[in-house]
Amino acid sequence: MNQIAQCRSWLSRDVERDTSWVRFLSDAAIEDIDSALQHAKSTSKPLLSLTPNDFPLAQAGLEEIQAAYASTQQGWGFCLLKGFPVERYSVDEIKTLYWGIGLHVGVARTQNKNSDIMTSVKDTGGQYKVNGGRGYNTNAGLDFHVDFCDVVSLLCIHPAKSGGTSLITSSLAIYEELKRTRPDLEAALQKPFYFSLQGAGANDEPNIYPCPLYGESQGYPAFRTNRKNITAAQEYFDDVPRLEDDQIEVLDWLDEMLKEPRFCFSMNIEKGDIQLLNNYTVVHSRTDFEDYEEEFRKRHLLRLWMTIPGSQPLPDTWRMAFKDIRAGAVRGGNRGKGITDDFLAYERRQANYHHMHNIFSG
Template sequence: MKDTQPAAPLAWTAEEVRQDSSWIQRLSETEVDGFRSALRHAAALGKPLLSMTQADFPLPAASREALDRAVATTQGRWGMCLLKGFPVDEWSEDETRTAYWGMSLHMGVGRTQNRASQVMNDVRDEGGDYKVKGGRGYNTSAGLDFHQDSCDVVGLLCRRTAKSGGTSKVISSIRLRDEVQRLRPDLIPVLQQPFFHSYQGTQDPSQPPFYRCPIFGSDPVHFAARTNRKNTDAAQRDFPEVPRLTPQQVEALDLLDELMPSPLLCYSMTLERGDLQLLNNYVTLHSRTPFEDFEAPDDKRHLLRLWLAIPSSQPLPAAFEEYYGDVRAGAVRGGVRGSAITSEFLAYEQRQAQALNMRLEPWRPKRLAADALA
């Protein structure tokens, strides 16, 4: 993949996004045919996903460049891209997994996403509970708090839509910061302080069950944000040893909760079959409305999620290192370690980092459980 360096992300409002559709891209028939042919090749090989290389999913130049453009768009003006037209109606569930994973080999390095250390998650209602200890949103039908995922770029490939609901909502975290600056400039330094957040059980066994990270980064050039009120509240609820939120911190979080869903900031989009939504997690936040599903299992809402570290990523503030592991631009970072990392994943990670010329340092916890509050 080309190491494209587009113009830096900028603040935006919902209305500005509605007026400019340059972040929406549609695959041409030639590009779609390239994904079809690459899938036929990969399916004939029958390799496990973690054993695949770019050569096992050989994309013609036009299809590869479509992915390059999409990833570059996430690092530019809007911090997001909607790439439309993947032929998921032609593919079985397994074929869609193989195709999506094959695409990812040309975009970045996949990151593990849960306590089972899985690299691809099914976003569908499996009866999970969202706002409970250890709860995650992807396996429920619940509406979600605004949050960022734990990677440079999160990709959602839509296989099937819900009977109703499940609308995707996105905001600019840069514009969110600007609104806080306009309304309550005294809370900006508060949001740049470390907050404690729960890992929701997704940490490596050597790590504490919580981590420290500011809501807003303080780098004047490369803005980054990280927030998920549910996980901040969970740290307060589940870990009495964690320092209590100060009144100012609570006030700042309450202000964010008020601003994020506002008509000024919040842009809503409905993902259709064959859509691939890509979001830059440092400059956007996202959520989802609750949804009602179909009864038949083969009709139920289903998206596939990848967390990617990408070659063109920005540097992160030093205060983000405890969570992301590596704050250097273009480094392999992010994800949640979980407790089931395999030798196959480690081999894939190293091979894929080399293929994309990305920095990769051997993983180690930035904070051990024994030193949780040191």
Template structure:
């Protein structure tokens, strides 16, 4: 994949309303390529982690549309909505297989939870959100604005809810600009070390919390990482984490005021067959609560991939503790969990090589034994 021609820029909700260049509607030929590749992969019956791109043989047109989608996430908007996957014609197992096959062309999949899963099912399982270790993807709750732990998060919509579940996205560059306009004194506060909980998704060798500034300090490559739920949980759960200062609480309160505003926040209804891709360094996203159908076969269901992508930007050195590697185009991010397998490690190295990405064997930069709460 070539590097994007335009770096991400700040956008407001009205800008996204006026310009739909971030939306790609696939042609029948492009869609047919995915269907044909799926039928080939079904016949092979290989485990997901054993697959290569050759096992999901996409024609050029279908490959190019995926490349355009990833390019859009690294360019002007920091996001893409790719429409038209025939999930209504695929079983759940076929959808999962096709989705993994697509990912083999886009990046290196990352593990996403305590169970070290490579594809997460985003659906309500009756879990709770704002509790210790709570995650939003398996609830029907409205979510705080946040970003996921990877270069690009991809959500494939298999079924929609009866009502609600609206996706909300903001430009974190525009958010920074608003803070700078209203409270320029808080910008340095955003660049301080902030403590976040891992929500029990860390490798057993890692401490249960990590340090990462909310705002990166690189003048060329913009980065933001924030999730108030995880910051507040670190305060609640760990006595050795420094208490938030008055200024830190003020900036979090200002974020809460600005992020859902009509000026910054763009709402989109994901339809069946939509694939939403977001650059986690320049966008933040959330979701409204939803009401589901009673029939289990009709309940809201999205599939989530976390991807490292070949055209990713460099990250600030202070982010290495969490992401593991800050070099551009490197395999990084995800959460290790407690069930990493040799099959995953083999896939990770093989897929990185296939895409020409930088890769090195993972190791914790901060261990549980060595962890201190000093900034």
């Protein structure tokens, strides 16, 4: 796979004109997924004990799911896969379905201090810009950021009454724009920025990590930002080096450019859609939203953080953040405080199944 040749920078007008990033599940794939779900339910296994053989996808379902994930590693770097018949199923069945298809593409990462393997993106009254705050349990608009994995996957069960629009920007295009218009700031991107883990680190690791915003490995570019977590590291960790003037300036520049309409594309995620984003070439956000009053109609998405066998190598300067920077390695995630033996067994089993490097669980 040649990431430089295949993964392209884009402007918002490009993805408006060419909608090849939208994929539709075929009827055959939908039936394959339903059949696999029924088989998985018959095993009565919890999610972490399920294997790909427990969720046996036939050819159409397997090929369409794997092709969608593979598309994030080339071309636009993102995909919207439409047509999951979520109205057929209970929320628990949807979770099993969603987890089951993930078994066929890679290894899920834990996402928070509780070491959750799947999170509900739903307003439960959380606060965003506070110490330890996360965006997924609020109705707030979010800073542009990337998640701690190769591919972030969002499955929409219910959209909001209004708002909650997904915003995505090509980090490759932003980097090109910075080199063209602000070459004086290019070096600042490659200085270490300290990020807070917002309390989601493992018990034996610090709750901060250094990581430049941009780097390359073997010709593969990678970009990373989350200003809220950078600010939190500055505010709550006295031993973190203070940001230099050019680092603050480049963060301010990014705040403006990432949302600039020329670069930023707005996408509505509808019921039954799965959005897949490459976290090294696409930065994302969302607008704030208003919910319905009825609990069963409230905005509800399910999120998986996936590491996949077709992933690119990462810069050596990202090693402290991701632990393993080799292409196709199990990496990233917020390890959290709740890692179990069942998760370690799942992680090891999935890594072996997909022939992925795995330094976490042997």
